[in-house]
Amino acid sequence: MDLQLKNKTALISGSTAGIGYAIAKQLAAEGATVIINGRTKERVDAAVKSIIDATGNTKVSGVTADFADKNQIAALIAQVPEVDILINNVAIFEPKAFAEIPDEDWLRFYEINVLSGIRLSRAYFDKMLQKNWGRIIFISSESALQIPSEMIHYGMTKTAQLAIARGLAELTKGSNVTVNSVLPGPTLSEGVGGFIDNLAKDQNKTVEQIEADFFKTMRPTSIIQRFLTTDEVANMVTYLSSPLAAATNGAAIRAEGGLLKAAI
Numbered sequence: 001m002d003l004q005l006k007n008k009t010a011l012i013s014g015s016t017a018g019i020g021y022a023i024a025k026q027l028a029a030e031g032a033t034v035i036i037n038g039r040t041k042e043r044v045d046a047a048v049k050s051i052i053d054a055t056g057n058t059k060v061s062g063v064t065a066d067f068a069d070k071n072q073i074a075a076l077i078a079q080v081p082e083v084d085i086l087i088n089n090v091a092i093f094e095p096k097a098f099a100e101i102p103d104e105d106w107l108r109f110y111e112i113n114v115l116s117g118i119r120l121s122r123a124y125f126d127k128m129l130q131k132n133w134g135r136i137i138f139i140s141s142e143s144a145l146q147i148p149s150e151m152i153h154y155g156m157t158k159t160a161q162l163a164i165a166r167g168l169a170e171l172t173k174g175s176n177v178t179v180n181s182v183l184p185g186p187t188l189s190e191g192v193g194g195f196i197d198n199l200a201k202d203q204n205k206t207v208e209q210i211e212a213d214f215f216k217t218m219r220p221t222s223i224i225q226r227f228l229t230t231d232e233v234a235n236m237v238t239y240l241s242s243p244l245a246a247a248t249n250g251a252a253i254r255a256e257g258g259l260l261k262a263a264i
Helices: 018-029 041-055 070-079 103-131 152-170 190-203 207-217 230-240
Strands: 009-012 033-038 060-064 085-088 134-139 177-184 252-255
Touching: 009 018, 018 033, 018 041, 018 085, 018 230, 033 041, 041 060, 060 070, 070 103, 085 103, 103 134, 103 152, 103 177, 134 152, 134 230, 152 177, 152 252, 177 230, 190 207, 230 252
Parallel strands: 009 033, 009 085, 033 060, 085 134, 134 177, 177 252
Antiparallel strands: none
């Protein structure tokens, strides 16, 4: 299927690894001009080279910016003044007991996970409306609806993303601009993979045993009872980025393995 992305330019925040990298690679494979982002030049350069090698698409470049620093975000926007597709993917997570989460952590999570998407959307949204075409996608999480007790601050930021995306979608009425959210379930990204590996070593178990234990005790409602792959999430995001997804707007699309039991 041709997703009609060859004349589109996409910016994916937090895309040197994990879900962001998988999205960037799939968009590049569809022929889009792709701009990736990471915190260090070394990581960005390595990801750019990897995507070009994997896809043969040479229209891949990168911009370094740490989304904890609004000045670096402003510099990124200055370097990339206009895009057709914005994927708000950058995020941090950390399991921590509620009583042990200080104000500084709440603010840091909000700054990176929520304000990052607000700042980028504010820079590109009106230009998309002027062109009468654009896609903004927030990579939220099943944690937005089923707040994890072990990281409430993370869940709060993911819920906030849904509100922002829906509000922006209301401003697109009558246009060919869409704003949606994607809700992945637990995904075997670089950060999660490292966390699982460390747990396996600490508990003298295999990675497979840790995965089975996690879904049995922490996410028992999952239907697939396994971690998603980053490509499985990217499949959904790539489609929503395309002109073929024109009828999907203001939606919170699930890609969470059936973990959420509510019908809507």
